[in-house]
Amino acid sequence: YPSKVSFGREGGIKVVSGNDIFHYLEIADYNGDGASSENSLDDDSLIVTYKWLTIKAKTWDNNLTIIAEPNPTGKSRKLYIYGGVTDQFAEIKVTQ
Numbered sequence: 001y002p003s004k005v006s007f008g009r010e011g012g013i014k015v016v017s018g019n020d021i022f023h024y025l026e027i028a029d030y031n032g033d034g035a036s037s038e039n040s041l042d043d044d045s046l047i048v049t050y051k052w053l054t055i056k057a058k059t060w061d062n063n064l065t066i067i068a069e070p071n072p073t074g075k076s077r078k079l080y081i082y083g084g085v086t087d088q089f090a091e092i093k094v095t096q
Contacts, residue, residue, distance in 0.1 A: 001083070007068040007096040011052075014066045016092070022046060022057045022064065024084035034079075053079050053094060064092075071096050 001018035027050035028034030037046040046057045054067040064083070071077060081092040 001064065001085075001090045001092055003091065004093045004095070005066055007071075007094070009071040009074070009096065011068040011070040011096070013068075016064050016066065018062050018064070018085065018090065020085040021060055021062050022083040022085055022090075025055055025057060025064075026082040027051075027053055027055060028080050028082065030078070030080075051079065052077070052096070053081075055081055057083075066092075066094060068094065068096055 002016055005014055005016060024037055025046045025048050026034055026036040027048050035048050035050040037048050044059050048055050052069040052071070056065040076095065078093060078095045081094060083090045
């Protein structure tokens with residue numbers, strides 16, 4: 001998985017891929033506040049939304065869909081995606 005994903009102020013959708021599947025997903029800000037997939041696990045996918053960012057992953061698929069809302073503030077903002085893959089964690093910094 002990439003270590004960084006950037007969006008323009010208009011937001012959008014990006015799909016990234018890695019070698020392994022996620023079994024856990026979390027979005028957090030710099031202070032560690034955020035949301036995790038523990039509370040949003042349904043039958044066949046992981047979905048997490050925190051502030052302006054949503055991430056989705058299908059069970060048994062190595063694609064991660066990242067959705068950023070438009071940024072009306074005119075200021076740069078960032079969140080971090082953390083995911084459990086096998087016995088390690090992946091980290092993706094998302095900026096807009």
